[in-house]
Amino acid sequence: MPKENELTIRLTAKADLLTVESFFTAVNETIKVLQNVGKKILNNADQLLQWRIVKITMSSPLEMTIDSGLSIDRDTGKRIVAASVFGMKTMEESEEMPPCFDSRTVNYAKNIVRVLNESVSEIEFQTADMNSVKITPILAANADAITKKIQREHYSWTTLEGTLDYANIHEKSEFKIFDVMTDESVKCIIPEAWLEVAKQSLGRRVLISGEVKYKDDKATSIRVEKIAIIPSDEQLPQIQDFQNMNITGGLDSEEYLWRLHNAG
Numbered sequence: 001m002p003k004e005n006e007l008t009i010r011l012t013a014k015a016d017l018l019t020v021e022s023f024f025t026a027v028n029e030t031i032k033v034l035q036n037v038g039k040k041i042l043n044n045a046d047q048l049l050q051w052r053i054v055k056i057t058m059s060s061p062l063e064m065t066i067d068s069g070l071s072i073d074r075d076t077g078k079r080i081v082a083a084s085v086f087g088m089k090t091m092e093e094s095e096e097m098p099p100c101f102d103s104r105t106v107n108y109a110k111n112i113v114r115v116l117n118e119s120v121s122e123i124e125f126q127t128a129d130m131n132s133v134k135i136t137p138i139l140a141a142n143a144d145a146i147t148k149k150i151q152r153e154h155y156s157w158t159t160l161e162g163t164l165d166y167a168n169i170h171e172k173s174e175f176k177i178f179d180v181m182t183d184e185s186v187k188c189i190i191p192e193a194w195l196e197v198a199k200q201s202l203g204r205r206v207l208i209s210g211e212v213k214y215k216d217d218k219a220t221s222i223r224v225e226k227i228a229i230i231p232s233d234e235q236l237p238q239i240q241d242f243q244n245m246n247i248t249g250g251l252d253s254e255e256y257l258w259r260l261h262n263a264g
Contacts, residue, residue, distance in 0.1 A: 003067065003128055004074060004075075004077075004078045004128045004129075005067050005068050005074045005075075005077030005078045005081060005128075006054060006065050006066065006067040006081065006127075006128060007030075007034070007065070007066055007067070007081045007084070007085070007125060007126070007127060008063055008064070008065045008125070008126045008127075009026060009027065009030060009063070009064045009065075009066070009123070009124075009125060010061045010062070010063050010122075010123070010124040010125070010126065011023065011026060011061055011062045011063075011115070011120055011122070011123055012060060012061040012062075012120065012121050012122035012123075012124075013060045013061070013062065013119055013120060013121070014118065014119055014120065014121045016060050017119050018060070018062055018119050018120065019119045022115045022117060022119050022120050023062070025111065025112070025114055025115050026112060026115045026120075026123060027064070029108050029109070029111040029112045030112065030125075031051055032104075032105075032108040033084050033087075033088070033105055033108045033109055033112075034049065034051060034080055034081070034084050035048075035049055036101075036102065036104055036105040036108065037080050037083050037084045037087065037100045037101065037105060038068075038072070038076075038080045040083075040100040040101075040102070041076065041079055041080055041083060041100060042072070042076070048071070049068060049069075049071045049072060049080075050068075050069045050070070050071040051066045051067070051068060051069060052066060052067060052069040053065070053066055054066065054067050061122070061124075068080065068081075078128070081127050081128075082127055082129075082131065083098075083099065083100040084100075084125075085125050085126075085127050085131055085132070085133055086098065086099070086131070087099065087100060087101045087105070087109070088109050088112075088125065088133050088135065088139065089131075089133040091106070091109055091139045091142050091143060091146070092133060092134075092135070092136060092138055092139050092142070094142065095142045095145040095146055095149070096146070097146055097149075097150075103146075103147060103150050106143050106146050106147060107143065107147070109139060109143060110139065110140045110143035110144075112135055112139075113135060113136075113137055113139055113140040115135075116135070116136075116137065122134060123135040149215075152215055152216050153213060153214065153215050154213075154214050155211050155212065155213055155214070156211070156212055156214065157209075157210065157211050157212070158209070158212050159207055159208065159209040160177055160179050160186060160207070160208050160209075160212070160219070160222060161179070161180050161181070161205070161206070161207050161208075161230070162177040162178045162179045162180045162186075162205070162206070162208075163177065163178045163203065163204065163205055163206070164176075164177050164188070164198065164201045164202055164203070164204060164206050164208070164227075165177070165178060165185070165202065165203070166199075166202050174187060174188075175187075175188040175190055175198055176188060177206065177208055177222070179219065182218075182219070184218070184219070186212070186219045186220065186221060186222055187220065187221040187222070188208065188221070188222055188224050189210075189221060189222065189223045189224060190224045191224065194224055194226075194227055197227045198224075198227060200229075201227055201229050204229055204230070204232075205229070205230040205232070206227055206228060206229055206230060207226075207227070207228040207230060208222060208224055208226070208227055208228075209224075209225055209226040209227075209228075210222045210223045210224045210225040210226070211223045211225075
């Protein structure tokens with residue numbers, strides 16, 4: 001059984017014939033998945049992890065166990081392995097983007113399916129805690145669906161106007177703004193620095209600025225960078241507020257305008 005930061009790749013050959021090309025593709029694309037997931041977990045796009053072979057069995061099924069080596073600590077290696085296997089399992093079961101995956105990671109996982117050819121009948125990944133996933137053509141089909149969803153999404157910095165509301169969904173607090181232009185709710189991702197302002201703005205008309213995520217040209221969420229409360233009608237100046245104003249200094253309007261015109 002693999003150790004906590006190890007991953008075992010199991011390839012079952014057809015008629016005991018495993019080609020070099022199939023083996024290389026499986027290992028190469030797996031390493032790419034692990035590398036990309038590692039960058040997400042470490043929040044470092046430049047981090048290069050060194051994966052090493054710790055065990056290999058040549059009989060069918062071929063089993064190769066790798067670990068994260070000395071490039072990172074064992075606990076982080078365990079998290080990367082677990083997230084990678086969980087992500088591929090998610091892709092086998094749904095068309096949703098797995099946590100710690102991006103479009104490139106999805107494509108690398110899809111490439112592993114190519115190994116299921118004339119020489120390989122089964123591919124399986126297994127972690128130390130016995131979590132495992134068998135790769136099938138379903139993963140490739142779901143990868144295509146995920147990619148199409150990503151292509152329909154885009155981001156733009158803008159300002160939304162509407163009423164700020166609050167909900168408790170699955171025991172998780174969530175703010176939403178009801179856009180006056182579309183009458184649709186848009187999820188607000190609010191940083192800690194703006195939480196108090198958001199709470200004070202609940203039920204009020206606001207202007208919220210930030211990066212908006214669109215799906216099929218419909219705003220679905222906004223990563224909030226600024227909140228401005230719009231004054232209510234009662235807070236705006238009223239007509240009676242101007243009735244007793246004296247801007248002419250006691251002059252009638254004609255003389256006041258004549259003096260302005262001829263001043264200087």
